[in-house]
Amino acid sequence: ARRLAELGHAALVAPVLRIAPGDGPPPTGRFDGLILTSANAAAPLAAAGLPEAPVFAVGTRTAERAERAGLRSVHCADGDAVSLARLVAAHVRPGGTLLHAAGEDRKAEPAASLTAAGYRVTTWTAYAALAEATLPEPVVQGLMGGDGAPPLAAALHFSRRSAEIAVHLSGKAGLSGAFRALAHYCLSPDVALGLVELGVAAHFVAARPSEEALLAGLAASD
Numbered sequence: 415a416r417r418l419a420e421l422g423h424a425a426l427v428a429p430v431l432r433i434a435p436g437d438g439p440p441p442t443g444r445f446d447g448l449i450l451t452s453a454n455a456a457a458p459l460a461a462a463g464l465p466e467a468p469v470f471a472v473g474t475r476t477a478e479r480a481e482r483a484g485l486r487s488v489h490c491a492d493g494d495a496v497s498l499a500r501l502v503a504a505h506v507r508p509g510g511t512l513l514h515a516a517g518e519d520r521k522a523e524p525a526a527s528l529t530a531a532g533y534r535v536t537t538w539t540a541y542a543a544l545a546e547a548t549l550p551e552p553v554v555q556g557l558m559g560g561d562g563a564p565p566l567a568a569a570l571h572f573s574r575r576s577a578e579i580a581v582h583l584s585g586k587a588g589l590s591g592a593f594r595a596l597a598h599y600c601l602s603p604d605v606a607l608g609l610v611e612l613g614v615a616a617h618f619v620a621a622r623p624s625e626e627a628l629l630a631g632l633a634a635s636d
Contacts, residue, residue, distance in 0.1 A: 417625065417629060418629070418632075421629065421632065423632065424564060426552055426566070428549075428550045428552065428580075429546065430549070430550070430576050430579045430580050431543045431544065431545060431575070431576055431579065432543070432544050432546060433541050433542070433543055433544075434541065434542045434543075434544055435458070436518065436538070436539040436540045437518075437539060437542075438538070438539065440458075440463075440464065440515075440538055441513065441538055443511075444464075444465045444467070444511070445464065445465075445467050445511050445512060445513040445536075446467060446468075446506045446510035446511050446512060447467055447469075447470055447505065447506045447510060447513075448464070448467050448468070448469045448470065448485075448512070448515065449469075449470050449498070449513065449514040449515065449516075449524065449525075449535075450469060450470065450471045450472065450476050450477075450480055450515055451472045451476070451495070451514070451516055451521075451524070452472070452476060452516065452517055452541075453475050453476040453478075453479035453480075454517060454540075454541050454543065455515040455516060455540040455541055456471075456476065456479040456480040456482075456483045457479075457483045458515065458540035458541055459480075459483070459515040459540060460480070460483035460484045460485050461483075462515075462540075464513070466486060467487075467513075468487045468488075468489060468505055468506075469485045469486070469489065470489050470491065470498060470501050470502050470505070471488055471489065471490050472491050472493060472494070472498045473490065473491060473492070473493035473494075473623065473624060474490055474493070474624060474625070476490075477489075477490035489501055489505065492622065492623075492624075493602075493622055493624050494602070494623050495521065495523035495524040495527070496523075496524075496527075498524045499523070499524040499527045499528055499531075502524070502528060502533070503528075503531065506533070508531055509532055509533070509534070510533055510534070511533075511536070512528060512533050512534065512535045512536070513535075513536050513537075513538060514535055514536070514537045514538065515538050516537055516538070516540060517539070517540070517541050517542060517543050518539050518541070518542040518543070519542075519575060520537075525537055546579070546583065548583060548586070549580075549583040549584060549586070549587045549589070553566070554587055554589065557584070557587075557589045557592040557593060566596055567596065568596055568597040568598070568599060568632070569593075569596045569597075569599070570599045570601075570628060571598060571599065571600050571601060571605050571606075571609065572601050572605070572625075572628075573601070574604050574605045574607070574608035575608070577598075577600070577605055577608045577609050578608045578609075578612060580593070581609065581612045581614055582612075594613070594614050594615070597617035597618070598614060598615065598616050598617050599617060599618045599620075599628055599631050599632065600618065600620065600628075601620050601623050601624075601628050602619065602620060602623040605619075606619045
């Protein structure tokens with residue numbers, strides 16, 4: 415939202431997920447590397463009190479959150495699971511032990527590729543991302559154009575799951591048409607696919623999965 419304001423846009427922050435603690439305690443033992451595929455796992459990992467090990471973050475936002483949480487020796491990948499697995503391999507030899515601090519709802523990668531390459535990967539559910547029951551009221555007003563709210567022109571989607579939930583909640587609110595009419599900007603092809611499979615066209619897909627690449631699409635559309 416801060417970056418959007420700097421670019422001259424009026425930003426509406428509309429969470430459709432809420433973060434809750436994971437079910438179990440962190441695993442014990444020493445690991446050769448700690449993997450973060452979401453910024454939401456950074457604080458729980460920092461609080462786990464594990465022996466210090468290099469941290470491999472999927473992208474810039476996750477790496478920044480890890481450093482703010484107090485984690486050290488943070489290495490940053492290029493925003494996707496493939497580059498993250500490659501980054502781990504560049505620093506940890508096959509056979510090493512890795513801890514993947516992740517959400518309850520997660521993809522198979524990069525753990526599947528790393529396991530196939532000979533790494534021993536333990537996955538810890540550090541948090542759960544729970545869907546909100548209703549669309550945030552400011553979004554409802556923006557889609558309806560009521561109560562003097564400025565009409566919404568575009569939506570920025572940073573994850574496939576949050577994009578899919580936004581579609582469902584818009585339908586639940588009776589605002590499917592207004593939501594579909596927005597220009598939808600997607601962080602990656604995977605995020606865009608989540609929309610397309612639900613009948614919502616993706617207006618723009620970032621060239622690489624980074625916030626800067628996504629925001630560049632706004633400038634290109636002006």
